[in-house]
Amino acid sequence: MDIRQTATAAKQAAIRLAAVDTEMKNRALASIAEAIEAGREQIAAANRADLERAEKENLAAPLLKRLKFDYDKISDAVAGLSSLIGLPDPVGRTLSATELDAGLELYQVTCPIGVIGIVFESRPDALVQISSLCLKSGNAVLMKGGSEAAETNRVLADIINRAGVAAGIPDGWLALLEARSDVIDMLALDDAIDLIIPRGSNAFVKYIMDNTNIPVLGHADGICHVYVDKAADVNMAEKIVVDSKTQYVAVCNAAETLLVHKDIAAAVLPAVKDALCAKGVGIRGCAKTCAIIDATPVTEEDWSTEYLDLIISVNVVDNLDAAIGHINHYGSGHTDVIVTADPQRGKQFMDLVDSACVFVNCSSRFSDGFRFGLGAEVGISTNKIHARGPVGLEGLVIYKWRLLGAGHIVADYSGKNAKPFTHRRLDT
Amino acid sequence: MDIRQTATAAKQAAIRLAAVDTEMKNRALASIAEAIEAGREQIAAANRADLERAEKENLAAPLLKRLKFDYDKISDAVAGLSSLIGLPDPVGRTLSATELDAGLELYQVTCPIGVIGIVFESRPDALVQISSLCLKSGNAVLMKGGSEAAETNRVLADIINRAGVAAGIPDGWLALLEARSDVIDMLALDDAIDLIIPRGSNAFVKYIMDNTNIPVLGHADGICHVYVDKAADVNMAEKIVVDSKTQYVAVCNAAETLLVHKDIAAAVLPAVKDALCAKGVGIRGCAKTCAIIDATPVTEEDWSTEYLDLIISVNVVDNLDAAIGHINHYGSGHTDVIVTADPQRGKQFMDLVDSACVFVNCSSRFSDGFRFGLGAEVGISTNKIHARGPVGLEGLVIYKWRLLGAGHIVADYSGKNAKPFTHRRLDT
Numbered sequence: 001m002d003i004r005q006t007a008t009a010a011k012q013a014a015i016r017l018a019a020v021d022t023e024m025k026n027r028a029l030a031s032i033a034e035a036i037e038a039g040r041e042q043i044a045a046a047n048r049a050d051l052e053r054a055e056k057e058n059l060a061a062p063l064l065k066r067l068k069f070d071y072d073k074i075s076d077a078v079a080g081l082s083s084l085i086g087l088p089d090p091v092g093r094t095l096s097a098t099e100l101d102a103g104l105e106l107y108q109v110t111c112p113i114g115v116i117g118i119v120f121e122s123r124p125d126a127l128v129q130i131s132s133l134c135l136k137s138g139n140a141v142l143m144k145g146g147s148e149a150a151e152t153n154r155v156l157a158d159i160i161n162r163a164g165v166a167a168g169i170p171d172g173w174l175a176l177l178e179a180r181s182d183v184i185d186m187l188a189l190d191d192a193i194d195l196i197i198p199r200g201s202n203a204f205v206k207y208i209m210d211n212t213n214i215p216v217l218g219h220a221d222g223i224c225h226v227y228v229d230k231a232a233d234v235n236m237a238e239k240i241v242v243d244s245k246t247q248y249v250a251v252c253n254a255a256e257t258l259l260v261h262k263d264i265a266a267a268v269l270p271a272v273k274d275a276l277c278a279k280g281v282g283i284r285g286c287a288k289t290c291a292i293i294d295a296t297p298v299t300e301e302d303w304s305t306e307y308l309d310l311i312i313s314v315n316v317v318d319n320l321d322a323a324i325g326h327i328n329h330y331g332s333g334h335t336d337v338i339v340t341a342d343p344q345r346g347k348q349f350m351d352l353v354d355s356a357c358v359f360v361n362c363s364s365r366f367s368d369g370f371r372f373g374l375g376a377e378v379g380i381s382t383n384k385i386h387a388r389g390p391v392g393l394e395g396l397v398i399y400k401w402r403l404l405g406a407g408h409i410v411a412d413y414s415g416k417n418a419k420p421f422t423h424r425r426l427d428t
Numbered sequence: 429m430d431i432r433q434t435a436t437a438a439k440q441a442a443i444r445l446a447a448v449d450t451e452m453k454n455r456a457l458a459s460i461a462e463a464i465e466a467g468r469e470q471i472a473a474a475n476r477a478d479l480e481r482a483e484k485e486n487l488a489a490p491l492l493k494r495l496k497f498d499y500d501k502i503s504d505a506v507a508g509l510s511s512l513i514g515l516p517d518p519v520g521r522t523l524s525a526t527e528l529d530a531g532l533e534l535y536q537v538t539c540p541i542g543v544i545g546i547v548f549e550s551r552p553d554a555l556v557q558i559s560s561l562c563l564k565s566g567n568a569v570l571m572k573g574g575s576e577a578a579e580t581n582r583v584l585a586d587i588i589n590r591a592g593v594a595a596g597i598p599d600g601w602l603a604l605l606e607a608r609s610d611v612i613d614m615l616a617l618d619d620a621i622d623l624i625i626p627r628g629s630n631a632f633v634k635y636i637m638d639n640t641n642i643p644v645l646g647h648a649d650g651i652c653h654v655y656v657d658k659a660a661d662v663n664m665a666e667k668i669v670v671d672s673k674t675q676y677v678a679v680c681n682a683a684e685t686l687l688v689h690k691d692i693a694a695a696v697l698p699a700v701k702d703a704l705c706a707k708g709v710g711i712r713g714c715a716k717t718c719a720i721i722d723a724t725p726v727t728e729e730d731w732s733t734e735y736l737d738l739i740i741s742v743n744v745v746d747n748l749d750a751a752i753g754h755i756n757h758y759g760s761g762h763t764d765v766i767v768t769a770d771p772q773r774g775k776q777f778m779d780l781v782d783s784a785c786v787f788v789n790c791s792s793r794f795s796d797g798f799r800f801g802l803g804a805e806v807g808i809s810t811n812k813i814h815a816r817g818p819v820g821l822e823g824l825v826i827y828k829w830r831l832l833g834a835g836h837i838v839a840d841y842s843g844k845n846a847k848p849f850t851h852r853r854l855d856t
Contacts, residue, residue, distance in 0.1 A: 362833025
């Protein structure tokens with residue numbers, strides 16, 4: 001099948017999948033968990049083949065680690081499926097219910113989005129998580145994983161697809177795309193695909209956003225800031241800066257820029273510098289920073305650079321407004337943190353910083369679907385519509401308006417002698 | 429100012445507008461109502477100038493009627509502002525609240541989207557409604573109205589903008605674009621504009637959707653269906669078909685296609701035909717239809733045509749599945765109706781028809797923000813994400829994640845001896 005046929009089949013499957021009840025979806029998830037457990041030898045063998053190829057091609061060690069999908073990781077994936085079964089069904093939830101008039105009742109009810117195209121990095125566990133989140137939310141899914149994981153993904157997708165269909169999920173609900181050209185082709189199918197979720201490098205995500213009319217959910221950059229206010233506790237600030245920068249540097253919710261209020265800079269910067277240097281972090285500072293601590297002079301470009309590395313840029317600012325202005329100008333709307341002992345200033349920061357996640361007195365690294373308690377996440381969105389921040393099951397549904405009447409017509413509610421609407425809220 | 433400067437100013441205003449409280453927004457709406465009331469002579473004079481020009485240019489009578497903005501319509505607009513003041517603020521609503529651990533609390537709170545670009549038809553009342561809905565939801569707005577209403581729009585926008593700013597709304601919150609080229613320029617400003625809502629002709633909306641990376645909320649076509657099931661009451665079916673088709677033909681929620689179950693076609697079609705003919709509706713039928721009633725043979729193109737006129741296409745289908753298949757294939761995902769006495773078949777229709785509005789036993793014409801009790805609408809969306817169907821205030825907000833800690837860092841929740849999260853739901 002070419003990609004258009006695959007997408008059309010997914011669209012057909014999605015229509016029927018929207019009407020599949022919670023029980024059948026959970027039974028299918030249980031079958032998938034069993035099938036993965038039963039197929040673990042085959043999966044692990046495919047993964048070894050991918051790993052051998054990747055080693056020959058000199059893939060970097062952190063990437064090899066992400067690619068690895070051994071018995072332990074297979075067990076984790078199966079455990080993830082079990083907890084997904086336990087989560088409430090996001091479909092069929094009544095968001096509002098209104099009597100328009102006697103016998104004419106309007107219900108706003110959640111439903112699946114339809115067909116989701118997801119492009120993800122070389123982590124086979126992502127394939128299990130993404131496909132199962134789509135199934136639970138009643139969506140058909142077209143997936144393209146990193147080519148390094150091709151063998152593992154092929155085996156996994158086949159096992160998951162078969163187990164789903166055997167449990168009653170409509171055929172066509174899952175398809176694995178294998179070529180990068182399939183992704184390019186997918187971007188043109190706005191009549192069949194309802195949403196694209198790209199994960200991966202900035203450049204790749206940006207390319208997708210710029211080359212499709214299909215709505216895209218995701219983020220290109222993660223330029224996160226920690227702002228240490230004049231009213232901050234210096235020890236707390238040091239802990240939060242170090243955790244935000246170094247707890248895991250290669251991820252989108254790691255801090256890239258530190259902003260410090262001028263009144264506290266002399267107290268904060270030396271302590272923070274020592275702590276960051278102990279973790280091997282290089283510091284690029286503004287002129288005021290360099291007057292207080294030893295640092296490489298920062299350039300304008302630094303403020304909008306996502307290092308994903310042991311580097312941090314530091315700016316001393318005159319006041320809270322200047323910090324907010326810096327973040328709204330250079331940031332990517334992902335996650336930004338204020339450290340302050342003054343709740344009013346914390347509130348002002350959260351009100352005025354235009355980002356998906358605005359935190360007071362904690363690390364930017366909390367910006368994550370699992371830590372947020374969403375169960376699992378399909379990605380992190382810096383969109384301003386639909387879903388923002390870590391996106392779990394709720395981001396994979398939309399709603400329909402269901403209106404139930406008994407022969408009601410609009411002519412009766414128009415012109416002279418128009419009947420009034422009651423617009424009475426019904427219990428949901 | 430050029431359009432980029434205007435949009436940048438709007439973005440700056442939007443940041444501050446997001447933090448404006450409900451009381452000030454309502455006070456601003458009241459000031460705007462007073463200012464419109466006080467300026468009604470000036471507004472009506474500007475409108476007379478537009479009308480005179482339009483008459484000279486031989487604008488069609490229905491368009492002249494929409495363009496007219498006399499004292500009565502001004503009073504209606506002022507009344508609309510009063511009811512908007514009475515609606516709850518969509519901003520600042522807590523959607524979820526979760527304790528992640530002791531002292532670490534996560535709140536998902538609604539906030540404005542930011543800067544909204546709205547292009548609308550030649551109805552000056554739309555300008556009042558759109559700008560006030562944006563203000564109430566804390567969004568800055570760039571508006572382009574129909575050129576026929578240029579004088580009226582200029583006076584209205586000026587009055588509304590000044591009254592808002594005088595009441596404390598940040599300068600730059602409202603701008604009127606005057607040239608069509610401004611709209612084209614606006615489509616490129618994806619760094620400053622967060623959402624575009626186009627209203628108008630199919631071709632124009634489609635052009636916008638195809639030529640911007642900014643999210644677009646709206647609908648191009650409104651190809652709505654009424655399906656008369658075998659289990660339908662014939663009288664009820666007749667009433668609903670006539671209302672859906674003829675109550676107002678030139679609107680997106682009017683029916684364009686009638687589908688009839690073959691078992692009831694002989695009973696339904698003659699009655700429906702007489703009632704439609706009495707309203708002047710021309711019928712284009714499939715072969716089975718033409719065997720029962722006198723009708724013009726339908727063409728394949730008819731099924732995907734939005735007539736917006738006194739024409740209806742009729743298809744006799746074999747069963748409920750065929751009706752659903754026809755709608756999902758040819759429809760535009762706007763509003764579709766089933767007439768049936770069987771609730772199970774009604775549910776099946778609502779589950780499987782992939783449209784924003786799915787109705788049982790009532791007219792497609794109910795698909796409207798005012799009738800739905802949303803207060804007012806910015807438009808009707810056939811999007812599959814964010815907002816679907818009639819979009820009121822709720823569609824103009826998104827949310828932020830606010831996390832409040834006391835020095836919490838992720839290192840404590842990672843690796844060996846990781847602290848567990850509590851993920852306890854808090855009362856909202």
